[in-house]
Amino acid sequence: MHPKRTDKIATGIIYTVVFAVVAILVFLIGYILVNGVPDINWHFLTSQAQSFSAGGGIRDQLFNSLYLLVLTLIISFPIAMGAGIYLAEYAKDNWITDIIRTSIEVLSSLPSVVVGLFGYLLLVNQLNMGFSILSGAIALTFFNLPLLTRNIEESLNSVPGLQKEAGISLGLSDWKTITKIIVPEALPGILTGVILSSGRVFGEAAALIYTAGQSAPSVSYTNWNIFDPSSFLNPMRPAETLAVHIWKVNTEAVTPDAHAISSGSSAVLIIVILIFNLGARFIGNHIYKKMTAAK
Amino acid sequence: MKTYDFDDKYIINLDSEMAIETDNIQVSYGKNQAIFNTSLKFPRFKIISLIGASGSGKSTYLRCLNRMNDKIATVDGKIMYRNVDINDPKTNVYEVRKHIGMVFQRPNPFSKSIRENIEFALKENGIRDKNELDERVEMSLQDAALWEEVKDELDTSALALSGGQQQRLCIARSIAMKPDILLLDEPASALDPISTSKIEDTVQLLSKNLTVIIVTHNMQQASRISDYTAFFHMGHIIEYNETRKIFTKPKIKATDDYISGDFG
Ligand SMILES: Nc1ncnc2c1ncn2[C@@H]1O[C@H](COP(=O)(O)OP(=O)(O)OP(=O)(O)O)[C@@H](O)[C@H]1O
Ligand SMILES: [Mg+2]
Numbered sequence: 001m002h003p004k005r006t007d008k009i010a011t012g013i014i015y016t017v018v019f020a021v022v023a024i025l026v027f028l029i030g031y032i033l034v035n036g037v038p039d040i041n042w043h044f045l046t047s048q049a050q051s052f053s054a055g056g057g058i059r060d061q062l063f064n065s066l067y068l069l070v071l072t073l074i075i076s077f078p079i080a081m082g083a084g085i086y087l088a089e090y091a092k093d094n095w096i097t098d099i100i101r102t103s104i105e106v107l108s109s110l111p112s113v114v115v116g117l118f119g120y121l122l123l124v125n126q127l128n129m130g131f132s133i134l135s136g137a138i139a140l141t142f143f144n145l146p147l148l149t150r151n152i153e154e155s156l157n158s159v160p161g162l163q164k165e166a167g168i169s170l171g172l173s174d175w176k177t178i179t180k181i182i183v184p185e186a187l188p189g190i191l192t193g194v195i196l197s198s199g200r201v202f203g204e205a206a207a208l209i210y211t212a213g214q215s216a217p218s219v220s221y222t223n224w225n226i227f228d229p230s231s232f233l234n235p236m237r238p239a240e241t242l243a244v245h246i247w248k249v250n251t252e253a254v255t256p257d258a259h260a261i262s263s264g265s266s267a268v269l270i271i272v273i274l275i276f277n278l279g280a281r282f283i284g285n286h287i288y289k290k291m292t293a294a295k
Numbered sequence: 296m297k298t299y300d301f302d303d304k305y306i307i308n309l310d311s312e313m314a315i316e317t318d319n320i321q322v323s324y325g326k327n328q329a330i331f332n333t334s335l336k337f338p339r340f341k342i343i344s345l346i347g348a349s350g351s352g353k354s355t356y357l358r359c360l361n362r363m364n365d366k367i368a369t370v371d372g373k374i375m376y377r378n379v380d381i382n383d384p385k386t387n388v389y390e391v392r393k394h395i396g397m398v399f400q401r402p403n404p405f406s407k408s409i410r411e412n413i414e415f416a417l418k419e420n421g422i423r424d425k426n427e428l429d430e431r432v433e434m435s436l437q438d439a440a441l442w443e444e445v446k447d448e449l450d451t452s453a454l455a456l457s458g459g460q461q462q463r464l465c466i467a468r469s470i471a472m473k474p475d476i477l478l479l480d481e482p483a484s485a486l487d488p489i490s491t492s493k494i495e496d497t498v499q500l501l502s503k504n505l506t507v508i509i510v511t512h513n514m515q516q517a518s519r520i521s522d523y524t525a526f527f528h529m530g531h532i533i534e535y536n537e538t539r540k541i542f543t544k545p546k547i548k549a550t551d552d553y554i555s556g557d558f559g
Contacts, residue, residue, distance in 0.1 A: 162403035166465070169363060170416035170472060171393035180415070185406050 029270060036267025039260045045268070049216060049245065054257040058265050060216040063232065064133070064239035065272075068212060069201050071137035071235060076144045077194065083145075084152030089164075089178050108146030112207040115143045120210035131238040136212025143207050148197050155189030156182055188288040195280035199273040205243035213238030214248055242269050297558070299549040301531040306335070307523070313375075314339040314476050314506035315360060315395070320372035320382075322355050322364065329355045329368070333532045335525060337476075342498060342507045344517035344538065347527035348558065353510040356527065357478050360508065361395035362388045376476075393420070396469035400481040402461035404453035404468070409436075409445050412453045412464055413471045420472075431471045439467035440497045459490025466497060470505075477501065479509040483516070495520050514554060518542045526550045 043057060050056030083104075091097040119139030129135045159182050167177030183190075215238050223231040240248070242265055249255075249262045313336050322330035330352045337343050345353045358364045360374060362381065365388060374382040381391050404412050413432045422428060432449065436442040441463040445456070453464055462482055469477060479498070483491040491513075498507055499520055511517050517524050518538055525535040526549070534541060534550040545551040552558045 160403070162399060162401055163405065165363070165399060166403045166405065166468075167416075169361065169392055169397040169399075170468070171389045171391075172416060172419055173389060176419060180419070181405055 029274075032263075032266050032270050036263040036265070036270075039264030040267060044264055048218060049261075050255055052254060054255055056255060056257070056261060058242060058245060058261070058268065060219065061240055061242045061245040061265070062268065063221075064212070064216065065202055065241040065243070067233075068133055068136050068140065068208075068239065068241055069198055071133060072140040072144060072201050073194065073198065075137055076141040076148055079141070080145055080148035080152055081190075083149045084156060085178060085183075087149070087153045088156035089174070089182070104146045104149055107142065108150070110142075112143055112204060115139055116207035116210050118142070119207065124211060130236070131211065131213030131215075132236045133212055133239045134235040136208045136239065136241075137235070139207045139211040140201050140204060143204065144197050144201055147200075148193060151193030151197070152186075152190050155186040155193065158189060159185045188284040191287065192280045192284040195276050195283065199276040199280075202276065203243050203269060203273055205241070205247050208241055208244050209247070212241060212244070214240050214244055216240040216245075297552065299528060299533070301331070301529070301533070303547055303549075304531070304533050305546040306532065306535045307537065309336050309338055311338045313337060314341075315374065315376045317356075317359070318373040318375065320356070320359055320370065320374065322352070322359060322368050322370050324368050328530065330359075330530050332372070335532060335535055337506060337508060338523070339506050340502055340504070341522040342502045342509065342520055343523045343525065344521035345508065345510045345525050345527060346512070346514065346517055346553075348553070349512075350529075351527040352530040353527050354480050355530075357480055357508060357510050358397075360476070360478055361392050361397055362386075363392075363397060393472050394474050395476045395478060396472055396474035397478040398462070398465050398469055398480070398482050400484055402458055402465055402485070404456070404461050404464050406452065406454055408450045409453050409456070409464060410449040413468050416468070417471060435467040435471035436464075438470055438497070438501060439463040440493055440500075441467055457490070459486045459493065462486060462490070462494060463497065466494070466501075470501065474505060476506045476508065479507065481510050481512060484512060491516070514542070526553060528553070 043055075045057060045062065046059050047055070047057030048059060049061065087097070087100065091100070116139055119135055119142070123129045123135040123138055124131060163181055163185060164177055167181045168174070172180075217237060218230075219232040219234075219237065220230050221232045224233065225231050226233040226235065228234060229237055246262055246265045246269065249258050249265070253261070255261065316334075316336040318334050319332045320330055320334070321328065321332055333356060345357060347353050355364065355368065358367075359370050359382070364370050370382060372382060373380045376391070376395070379386070405415065407415065410432055413435055414428050417428060417431060422431070433442060433446075436445065441460060444460060445464075453461065456464060462485075466477075466479075466482070483494045486494065495516065498509065501507060509521065521538045523535065524538040524541045526533045526541065526545075526547075528549055534545060534547045536546065540546075541550060542554060545554060549558075
C-alpha cells in the first residue's frame with residue numbers, strides 16, 4: 001500500500017480509538033454527575049445515614065473515607081519512600097533486586113478483594129484488630145504500596161545522574177545528596193503520584209468491606225480523645241467509607257430514597273476524585289515551575 | 296588504525312612542589328581495563344591539560360583523583376596528596392572531595408537559587424555565619440567571573456542562566472569550598488566561543504591559588520592555557536611534557552600524529 005495512505009488509515013484508527021475512550025469516560029462521568037448532583041445538598045453532606053427512613057446523609061462516610069485515606073498515607077508513604085529510594089539509588093543490579101521488583105509487580109496486580117480477604121483473616125481475626133479503620137488502613141497500604149513505590153522510584157530516576165555527581169563531588173555523602181538534592185528535585189513527580197494514589201484509595205471498596213467494616217456507628221466530632229470509642233478520631237472503631245456505602249446502599253438498603261442516596265454518594269465520590277486528579281496536575285506543575293523558575 | 300608501542304613514552308622529570316601525584320594507577324570497569332599503570336606528577340599552582348582521542352581514558356583518569364570512580368570502577372595504585380595515599384580504602388573520601396573539586400562537561404547546577412547553589416555545600420559543612428556565607432558567595436562568583444552578571448539576581452533560579460553562566464556557577468560552587476585542586480572535565484565543550492574564552496580566563500586566574508587539571512579536546516585551548524600537557528592513548532600515558540614542547544616538538548611519534556591530525 002502507499003505509505004501515505006497507510007499513514008492516513010493508521011492515524012484515523014488511532015483518532016477513532018482515542019475518541020471512543022474519551023467519549024466513554026465523558027459519558028460515564030457525565031451520567032453519574034447528572035444523576036447525582038441534584039441529590040447533593042448541605043443536609044445530605046452533613047447529616048447521618050438513616051437505616052430505614054428517608055433523608056439520610058453521608059457525613060460519617062465522607063469523613064471516614066478521608067480519615068482512612070490520611071491514615072493509609074501515614075503508613076504507606078514512609079515505607080514507599082524508603083523502598084523507592086532504595087530501589088532508585090542503592091539497589092544493585094542483581095537477583096535480590098530482581099526478586100524485590102517481581103514481588104512489587106505481583107503485589108500490584110493482586111485483586112483488591114484478595115487484599116481485603118487477606119486483611120480480614122490476618123488483621124481482623126488473627127491479630128484481633130476487629131473491623132476498624134486501622135485494619136482498613138493497613139489493607140489499603142498493601143493495595144497502595146506497590147504503585148506508590150514504583151511512582152517514587154520513577155520520579156527519583158528521572159532526576160539526571162549529573163545532579164548526584166554534583167552533590168558527591170562537593171564532598172557530600174550519598175545520603176545527604178539524595179535527601180537534599182535528588183528528593184526535592186523529584187518532589188513534583190512524587191507529589192503527583194501520592195495524590196493520584198489518594199484517588200484510588202479514596203474510591204476503593206472491595207478491600208475495605210471486610211477490614212474497615214460496613215457499619216458507621218455514630219461518633220462525636222467534638223471528642224478529641226482518640227482512645228475513646230465514640231471519638232471520631234479513634235482508629236479502632238469500625239468505619240464504613242463512602243465507596244462501601246454506595247455498594248451497601250445498592251445491595252441491601254431498605255430506605256425509600258436509596259436510589260437518590262446512591263446517586264448522590266457516587267457523584268460526591270467522583271467529584272472528590274476529580275479534585276484529587278486535577279489538584280495533582282496543578283500542584284505538580286506549580287512546584288515544578290517554582291523550583292525551576294521556568295519563566 | 297595505526298598501532299603504537301605503548302612502551303615508547305616520555306614523561307618529564309619534575310622536581311618542584313607537587314599538588315598531587317599518581318603512582319602506577321590502574322583502572323578497570325569490570326573486566327575491561329581502561330587505564331594502565333599511569334604515574335604522573337602535577338606541580339602546584341600550574342594548569343595541566345589531559346588530551347587524547349575519545350575513549351583514551353582521560354575522564355576515567357581524572358575521576359580517580361577525587362575518588363569519583365568509587366562504586367563505578369576498581370582503581371589500583373597510589374594517589375599521593377599531601378603525603379597521604381588518598382586511594383587507600385580507609386581514606387575519608389568526603390574530606391578528599393572538599394579539597395579536590397570537580398566540574399563536569401555538562402553544567403549541572405542544582406534546581407535552587409544561584410545563592411543556594413553555592414551556599415548549599417558550605418552549610419552542610421557547618422558554615423552558618425551569614426557574613427561568611429555572603430562573603431564566600433561573592434568571592435567565588437567574582438573568581439568565576441560571574442559576579443557582575445548575577446549580583447542583582449542571586450535569589451533567582453540557577454536554571455534560568457545560560458549554559459555558559461551555569462558552567463561558571465558550577466566552577467564558583469566548587470571553588471567556594473576553597474579546594475586545593477580543581478578537576479575540570481571538558482568544561483567548555485558544550486559552550487560557545489565567548490563563554491569558552493571566559494572560562495579559560497577564569498581558569499587562568501584561579502591557577503594563582505590552586506592547581507587545575509583540565510581534560511580538553513581542544514588543542515588550541517590546551518596550548519593557550521596550560522603549563523603542562525599529558526597525552527593519553529588507549530588507556531596509556533604516552534607523553535607528558537611542558538605544553539609548549541608537546542605542541543612544538545613532541546618526542547613520541549603517537550603524540551606527533553595526534554596533534555598534527557594524522558592519527559588513526
Ligand atoms: N561507566 C563506565 N562503565 C564502563 N566502561 C566505561 C565507563 N566509563 C568509561 N568506560 C570505558 O573506559 C574507556 C575510557 O573512557 P573515558 O570516558 O575515560 O574516555 P575519555 O578519554 O574521557 O573519552 P571522551 O573524550 O570521549 O570523553 C572507554 O573504553 C569507555 O568505554
Ligand atoms: Mg571524557
